[in-house]
């Protein structure tokens with residue numbers, strides 16, 4: 001069975017409550033219908049019940065009736081949620097009135113539902129930019145203990161099965177944090193190794209990428225990756241993490257042996273951690289387009305509950321896949 005089917009089968013075993021705040025969006029409704037039909041998750045839609053119903057009828061979607069619908073304009077839990085928000089953001093001076101205004105925004109409501117234990121995960125972004133999906137999540141769901149930074153990993157299904165684990169590699173951070181410090185980069189490496197185990201279901205071999213291999217170049221950017229490698233190794237001594245490595249030394253056996261002799265990772269890496277968002281984002285898009293890889297994600301990691309962001313160009317099946325991944329993350333938690 002391929003990995004995505006395995007992830008879907010796993011989601012079916014322990015149904016999680018996934019909230020979709022963009023119910024006005026056609027692809028989201030179609031995906032919700034498929035998810036409910038295939039029993040991949042329990043779906044919570046945020047929106048006007050009548051509008052959702054009318055749209056479902058228009059689109060011929062027969063399973064949407066099984067979704068729980070929460071009307072953000074008329075939510076019986078508004079008072080309770082506003083109090084929770086004020087408590088969580090009191091250091092920022094949030095008033096109850098402001099909290100109630102924010103709760104009229106489905107993206108805020110979704111994250112507060114998760115924080116209050118009324119949903120297990122969220123998928124959004126078919127109609128909203130990454131920052132708009134992430135900001136409420138950062139503010140109300142926050143990061144896991146011991147992790148200060150959220151990052152985004154991609155499962156890269158490569159055509160060339162010689163790379164990674166039978167063609168599967170994990171790239172990060174490709175989606176969230178523009179310029180991590182050494183400590184943050186170390187956290188990203190550890191989070192990515194955990195995602196690799198939990199979602200890609202392979203034993204992570206993590207390469208911390210740079211334009212230098214083991215001191216071949218001297219620069220403060222190289223120093224950052226080297227420091228991050230040491231910190232990550234200390235944070236999670238059980239994980240296989242090595243750096244700094246150039247991309248060719250990380251993935252090509254002969255080059256790895258030559259440039260980083262004795263490294264367990266060089267030439268065998270299946271997880272690539274990029275030094276900045278710029279490099280990670282450019283790299284995954286180039287591999288996707290030039291090498292015709294399938295890129296699944298970003299899978300957000302380091303958040304206290306699973307919240308995942310779609311590309312605005314996503315397809316219905318991208319949404320279904322990301323909901324199944326989110327459900328796996330929630331069940332894992």
Ligand code: ACO
Pocket residue numbers: 130131132134135138139143148149150151174175176177178281297298311
């Ligand atoms: N992890 C955890 N918390 C974070 C992170 C992070 N990576 N970044 C910001 N925060 C927190 C801050 O600490 C702050 O918390 P507080 O309000 O409790 O003090 C809150 O989030 C807001 O912080 P800001 O600095 O105001 O964050 P801002 O909203 O300006 O930016 C954002 C955050 C939107 C994620 C920004 O870093 C960003 O735009 N990143 C790039 C996203 C992107 O465009 N990716 C590429 C496209 S995606 C793709 O191609 C697949």
